[in-house]
Amino acid sequence: MVDRVLGQLSLADGFAASDETIFDLIAKELDWAPIRTLLGHRSGPGSGNTSYPAEPLVRCLLLGVWHGLSDPALEAQIRDRLSFRRFAGFSLSDRTPDHSTLWRFREELTRERLIDKIFEEINRQLEAKSLIVKRGTLVDATFLQARGRPPKQPKKGHHGPIKPSSDKDARWGKKGKKSTFGYKMHIGADQAHTIIRRVEVSDASLTDTEPADQLICGDEKAAYGDQAYYTHARHDRLAEANIKDRLMRRANKHHPELPPRQKLRNRLIAKVRAAVERPFAVFKEHYGMRRVRFFNLATNRTQCMLAACAYNLRTMIGALFPPAERRA
Structure with a gap:
């Protein structure tokens, strides 16, 4: 056949x-x-x-x-x-x-896992077209709301089992005062055109910093990220790989107030790393990904990888054929 x-x-x-x-x-x-x-x-x-x-x-x-x-x-x-x-x-x-x-x-x-091979091949071709320049990698993550409802909260005095969610892989995650039941998509994007080079998908309970090392490719000149990504160990690993540490610093119990120099550094980094928000905006505003479509981590990961492929291909056309040239 x-x-x-x-x-x-x-x-x-x-x-x-x-x-x-x-x-x-x-x-x-x-x-x-x-x-x-x-x-x-x-x-x-x-x-x-x-x-x-x-x-x-x-x-x-x-x-x-x-x-x-x-x-x-x-x-x-x-x-x-x-x-x-x-x-x-x-x-x-x-x-x-x-x-x-x-x-x-x-x-x-x-x-x-064929979607991983497709993603890698698309990026190989984009690199051959000089669209991935490796000047820097921007790392960030975003919440994706689960398709299924969260586990039903028991009423006061309830002694029976709690009704589980239809999505057994989704978990609660929190950023600031906002909690989300679902998943988290982590990406590493090339600084030049925000082409996505690495993708990790987890449940929402995973902190941003845990998969961060997998988002850094190792061939870039610098790594940019917000305060959630900085650790002393990651700083040392970047220095050992000859990658400039452009992760924003945050105050801690030993240094509750950042010195003016660090505040200025954070502001300069924020202007660069802000571009990583663009893929997430496209995913949620245009690709309908505020809420995932499937009821398990594996299939939702495939959909996220497809979205990264789709985004990179559209970005390729935007870089090779600017809108003004296409109209002409």
């Missing part, structure tokens, strides 16, 4: 051609051949129904992220929109995948 053949254009497809979109630019700029090789064939040996190739399904999931669509909504849009069909590689006569096919493919990416 072989993967089904898609994208064989007919005369009708030529008449249905529309104006070039940003997704057409992404399709042209990214070399999909290495991604096809990484994903391999989905159809097993023997007779039976052919499967959709992996590459068009990856493209479909990226379209879903860019437009903040659920799988059923994505199924409908792929079926009806010419630009979606063109980017995913479906002709007008091709049968498009349904929402259960998209869901099962996402589970394949989760189970075999």
Whole structure:
């Protein structure tokens, strides 16, 4: 059994051609051949129904992220929109995948960690285009609210078991006075274009500083982060790796007041590290990720990795084809 053949254009497809979109630019700029090789064939040996190739399904999931669509909504849009069909590689006569096919493919990416390989390959190509300059890495984290409700709080005098959340992987996390039940996404972004180079996803109870070392690649010249990331041990590790420590300092019980020099240093660092908020704003405002879509850490991690891929590809087009040039 072989993967089904898609994208064989007919005369009708030529008449249905529309104006070039940003997704057409992404399709042209990214070399999909290495991604096809990484994903391999989905159809097993023997007779039976052919499967959709992996590459068009990856493209479909990226379209879903860019437009903040659920799988059923994505199924409908792929079926009806010419630009979606063109980017995913479906002709007008091709049968498009349904929402259960998209869901099962996402589970394949989760189970075999293929999404990590896709993310690494995209970043390899972005580095080859000189879009990752390694001048500095900006680290930060954000809360993502769980899909399921938090465990039900017992009433006064209640002695029975507490009703658990439908999301058993989510936990409570707190920043300042605000508590969130869900997950936390940690990223390390390149200073030049805020292209995301490292992603870690945890439950919300994990502190920002715990996965911080995994967000620093080791080939950058400096690491920028807010006060939550500074420790003496991390400072020593950065110095040993010849990476400049640009982590903001905070007061402690031994030094309850920062000296003016440190306050000025913090303000200068804050101006640089503020750019790391841009990916999070895109995720929540445009990709619909204020609340995660799934009920376990593994699948939500895959969705976060897909979002990082989608963000990096859009950033690539913004850097290579500024809006003024695209309008011209």
